[in-house]
Amino acid sequence: MNILVTGANGQLGSELRALSDQSSHSFIFTDVNELDILNADAIQEFVKNNPIDVIINCAAYTAVDKAEEDVETARALNALAVSNLVSVCEDKNIKLIHISTDYVFDGHNFKPLEEHCPVAPIGVYGKTKREGEEYLLNSKITGAVIRTSWLYSSYGNNFVKSMMRLGREKNELGVIFDQIGTPTYAADLAQTILTICQHPSFGCGSKLIHYSNEGVASWYDFASAIMEIAGIDCCVKPIETKDYPTPAARPYYSVMNKALIKEEFGIEIPYWRDSLRKCIERMKEF
Numbered sequence: 001m002n003i004l005v006t007g008a009n010g011q012l013g014s015e016l017r018a019l020s021d022q023s024s025h026s027f028i029f030t031d032v033n034e035l036d037i038l039n040a041d042a043i044q045e046f047v048k049n050n051p052i053d054v055i056i057n058c059a060a061y062t063a064v065d066k067a068e069e070d071v072e073t074a075r076a077l078n079a080l081a082v083s084n085l086v087s088v089c090e091d092k093n094i095k096l097i098h099i100s101t102d103y104v105f106d107g108h109n110f111k112p113l114e115e116h117c118p119v120a121p122i123g124v125y126g127k128t129k130r131e132g133e134e135y136l137l138n139s140k141i142t143g144a145v146i147r148t149s150w151l152y153s154s155y156g157n158n159f160v161k162s163m164m165r166l167g168r169e170k171n172e173l174g175v176i177f178d179q180i181g182t183p184t185y186a187a188d189l190a191q192t193i194l195t196i197c198q199h200p201s202f203g204c205g206s207k208l209i210h211y212s213n214e215g216v217a218s219w220y221d222f223a224s225a226i227m228e229i230a231g232i233d234c235c236v237k238p239i240e241t242k243d244y245p246t247p248a249a250r251p252y253y254s255v256m257n258k259a260l261i262k263e264e265f266g267i268e269i270p271y272w273r274d275s276l277r278k279c280i281e282r283m284k285e286f
């Protein structure tokens with residue numbers, strides 16, 4: 001299979017690149033300099049010159065707070081660029097895997113969210129990501145929208161790296177305990193995406209799938225585990241959302257139910273603390 005990865009220099013793209021060595025598939029990794037997915041003609045030209053079976057779109061506008069002011073840029077990348085990819089996939093019969101987020105939910109649930117649960121994003125990032133989902137899900141292509149949450153990796157910028165940096169700089173850190181979700185190691189998601197690509201169930205039509213690591217945490221629990229596993233001597237204090245004002249509102253509860261991916265694709269999902277330990281071990285190797 002020939003697989004094109006877009007947005008390949010980000011966290012998830014880098015994890016896919018790390019796995020590609022052991023894969024029997026042939027990969028082309030592109031980021032904005034090689035293939036700008038805002039440019040519909042450039043994508044058409046690219047797939048004309050390179051035979052592609054599957055596109056994995058890892059490009060996104062992921063700066064949640066900045067998106068509140070930068071609405072048009074966020075919409076261009078999170079939504080309109082997905083429509084560009086869908087058009088090319090329609091023309092050339094290419095499959096598309098696109099990644100979305102738990103921030104499409106408003107956070108008022110109390111029970112892990114299934115794929116059919118109603119969405120109601122409360123910020124620009126979540127709204128534009130939902131628009132991107134709709135372009136794929138309303139199309140006739142074969143593809144999947146995989147929603148994930150609280151992604152981190154040894155590559156790129158993320159909460160784990162921020163906490164490790166702040167924890168080394170400060171003796172004490174206030175972290176929100178009333179927003180609940182599930183951390184997800186991008187390496188686990190990357191492996192899952194490759195399993196889905198070659199699975200017979202990824203055959204025709206579009207699917208919406210939830211994937212995160214197993215378990216539940218608040219940002220406070222996540223930060224405390226990061227300090228403990230990384231051996232950083234910083235006291236993490238639980239604070240409420242109102243005590244950490246941010247430009248974008250975030251959902252209070254966005255834990256996702258993963259029954260579908262486990263049943264349909266036979267995916268085994270690691271517990272978030274085990275994956276966090278693996279990621280921090282890997283960071284120590286660098």
Ligand SMILES: NC(=O)C1=CN([C@@H]2O[C@H](COP(=O)(O)OP(=O)(O)OC[C@H]3O[C@@H](n4cnc5c(N)ncnc54)[C@H](OP(=O)(O)O)[C@@H]3O)[C@@H](O)[C@H]2O)C=CC1
Binds near residue numbers: 012
């Ligand atoms: N990060 C998270 O916590 C979560 C992420 N997700 C979703 O998972 C996916 C992967 O996220 P993640 O790996 O963290 O994302 P990153 O922000 O790490 O990576 C996105 C990549 O896309 C690149 N990019 C920007 N503009 C373009 C363009 N026009 N054409 C091609 N590439 C471009 C970025 O380049 P540059 O850096 O130069 O802008 C960057 O390398 C995204 O869809 C995201 O919405 C879902 C849940 C949680």
Ligand SMILES: Cc1cn([C@H]2C[C@H](O)[C@@H](COP(=O)(O)OP(=O)(O)O[C@H]3O[C@@H](C)C(=O)[C@@H](O)[C@H]3O)O2)c(=O)[nH]c1=O
Binds near residue numbers: 176
């Ligand atoms: C740095 C910091 C953050 N926080 C809080 C703020 C926020 O509610 C929470 C997470 O902070 P961040 O801004 O790092 O994370 P955020 O950018 O909201 O992370 C989200 O990114 C997008 C891309 C997604 O798709 C989501 O799944 C999710 O991962 O932690 C503290 O309480 N104390 C702190 O010192």
